[in-house]
Amino acid sequence: MEYSFHEESHRVLVVDDEKVIREILSDFLSMEGYVVRTVEDGVEALEALAEGGYNLVITDLKMPRMGGLELLEEINKHAFNVLTVIMTGFGTVETAIEAMKKGAYDYILKPFKVEEVIHIVQRGLEKQRLQQENIQLKESLSIYRMSEALNKTLSIDKILEVIVSTTLKESGADVAALLLQDKNNKQFEVMTRRAKDTQPEGPDQEVLNLVEILEHYRSDRPVIYHGNRANRFFIKVPAGQKPAGFVSVPLKARMEIIGMLNVYSYTKSFKFSEGQRKTLSILADRASSAIDNARLHENLQRTLQQTIQGFARAMEAKDPYTRGHSDRVTLYAAMISKGLGLEPKHHERVCTAALMHDVGKIGIPLDALNKPQKLTREEYEIFKEHPDKGRRILEPIEFLRDIVPAVYHHHEQYDGSGYPLGLKGEDIPLDARILAVADTYDAMTSDRAYRKALSHEIAIAELRRCANTQFDPRIVGVFILEMEKELENRALAEQQENEVEEKKPAESPT
Ligand SMILES: [Fe+2]
Numbered sequence: 001m002e003y004s005f006h007e008e009s010h011r012v013l014v015v016d017d018e019k020v021i022r023e024i025l026s027d028f029l030s031m032e033g034y035v036v037r038t039v040e041d042g043v044e045a046l047e048a049l050a051e052g053g054y055n056l057v058i059t060d061l062k063m064p065r066m067g068g069l070e071l072l073e074e075i076n077k078h079a080f081n082v083l084t085v086i087m088t089g090f091g092t093v094e095t096a097i098e099a100m101k102k103g104a105y106d107y108i109l110k111p112f113k114v115e116e117v118i119h120i121v122q123r124g125l126e127k128q129r130l131q132q133e134n135i136q137l138k139e140s141l142s143i144y145r146m147s148e149a150l151n152k153t154l155s156i157d158k159i160l161e162v163i164v165s166t167t168l169k170e171s172g173a174d175v176a177a178l179l180l181q182d183k184n185n186k187q188f189e190v191m192t193r194r195a196k197d198t199q200p201e202g203p204d205q206e207v208l209n210l211v212e213i214l215e216h217y218r219s220d221r222p223v224i225y226h227g228n229r230a231n232r233f234f235i236k237v238p239a240g241q242k243p244a245g246f247v248s249v250p251l252k253a254r255m256e257i258i259g260m261l262n263v264y265s266y267t268k269s270f271k272f273s274e275g276q277r278k279t280l281s282i283l284a285d286r287a288s289s290a291i292d293n294a295r296l297h298e299n300l301q302r303t304l305q306q307t308i309q310g311f312a313r314a315m316e317a318k319d320p321y322t323r324g325h326s327d328r329v330t331l332y333a334a335m336i337s338k339g340l341g342l343e344p345k346h347h348e349r350v351c352t353a354a355l356m357h358d359v360g361k362i363g364i365p366l367d368a369l370n371k372p373q374k375l376t377r378e379e380y381e382i383f384k385e386h387p388d389k390g391r392r393i394l395e396p397i398e399f400l401r402d403i404v405p406a407v408y409h410h411h412e413q414y415d416g417s418g419y420p421l422g423l424k425g426e427d428i429p430l431d432a433r434i435l436a437v438a439d440t441y442d443a444m445t446s447d448r449a450y451r452k453a454l455s456h457e458i459a460i461a462e463l464r465r466c467a468n469t470q471f472d473p474r475i476v477g478v479f480i481l482e483m484e485k486e487l488e489n490r491a492l493a494e495q496q497e498n499e500v501e502e503k504k505p506a507e508s509p510t
């Protein structure tokens with residue numbers, strides 16, 4: 001029989017084969033505001049529990065069909081997440097103690113005082129409430145921390161690491177693993193797998209029954225299984241690592257399954273709860289969007305890179321004398337940036353600017369300018385427009401806007417005698433000062449329409465001579481130093497190559 005139901009009331013299941021006990025407990029607990037249901041034995045109790053929603057079970061020990069101890073074992077097995085209170089007569093106190101060892105919350109001696117029962121129920125439910133609040137707090141904190149960590153990165157490797165280590169820590173599982181579906185062959189591959197320190201990490205790993213897992217996902221059946229029922233999700237397990245519990249949640253992006261987050265437990269007494277599965281689902285949702293974002297970002301970066309390179313190629317296609325110029329200037333600018341110890345983002349910006357620095361030449365008639373004779377004043381004036389043309393090409397493109405200062409000012413000179421604005425010293429943006437050195441060195445050491453390439457030594461001497469007038473002396477210094485290192489490395493590599501050649505056995509005379 002069921003009494004008044006209030007949404008926030010706790011639900012108690014009374015299990016006893018004696019009608020009078022059922023009625024007494026039901027009446028008194030209902031008067032205390034609990035929602036009470038009574039059943040006659042363990043079998044009926046299990047049926048009621050399977051429907052869910054109970055907080056506490058008060059059960060007699062000896063009943064027909066299924067007694068209290070057996071019921072307790074079943075409750076543990078199914079992880080019903082209810083407190084169990086055992087009722088027992090004097091003769092069976094030992095059994096009650098055994099029940100406590102098996103996880104019963106408390107026991108009541110028959111004949112009992114009603115107040116005593118109410119007190120135990122209140123105390124138990126209060127404890128359960130505190131525990132749940134604690135779990136919820138811990139879970140929301142871990143989700144919050146993970147989201148924070150995910151917001152800080154766009155690197156897929158880092159994202160996977162954060163997700164899997166958070167999952168392992170928060171679920172109490174022995175192993176957590178994240179699989180992603182390969183876009184080409186559609187196979188699910190283990191991307192990151194972490195095990196507790198206590199778990200042996202062997203070369204052998206379990207083989208999952210992906211068909212079964214995906215089948216569950218498709219039919220919206222939650223994957224949370226224990227004991228033998230967990231086994232069907234594995235095709236092969238390494239010796240001695242039979243999973244005792246398994247939970248799997250899908251990673252979805254734009255309605256498509258893109259991967260799965262799995263946890264296993266090898267500990268028989270450990271049970272994953274439905275709450276944990278739900279938390280895992282939330283983690284998986286955050287993970288999915290972080291992975292999706294990172295992938296989009298990666299794609300975008302790749303497209304941008306290709307666009308930039310396309311630009312650079314288009315520009316050089318017009319001018320055979322500057323073929324490879326942008327790439328070499330990028331190489332030299334990267335060396336200077338490294339020598340200056342610039343931040344990765346800044347380094348990236350300098351390299352892009354180097355690749356694009358002469359983009360404005362697209363807009364000027366280069367054919368006329370590539371001639372063996374010196375440029376006329378008029379022609380030189382046209383040539384001098386290329387930084388400004390570059391600025392105008394790049395400014396409307398949002399993702400290239402931050403390289404505009406470098407491109408616009410790469411022909412400024414340190415003493416203020418350059419163009420287009422005649423900026424002086426540190427007023428010239430740092431990136432532009434870097435480009436000026438890299439650009440001039442390459443111009444000097446390459447063949448041009450009007451002269452042959454100069455040697456490295458002469459070019460370096462020229463840079464030195466013009467430090468402080470044309471160039472920022474600090475950048476000239478860094479470039480010379482980096483260039484020396486580079487040349488030393490090249491010489492060393494060449495020497496090693498020659499040594500390998502020499503060591504090869506000479507051909508035997510015939
Ligand atoms: Fe230029």
Ligand SMILES: [Fe+2]
Nearest residue numbers: 325357358439
């Ligand atoms: Fe240039």
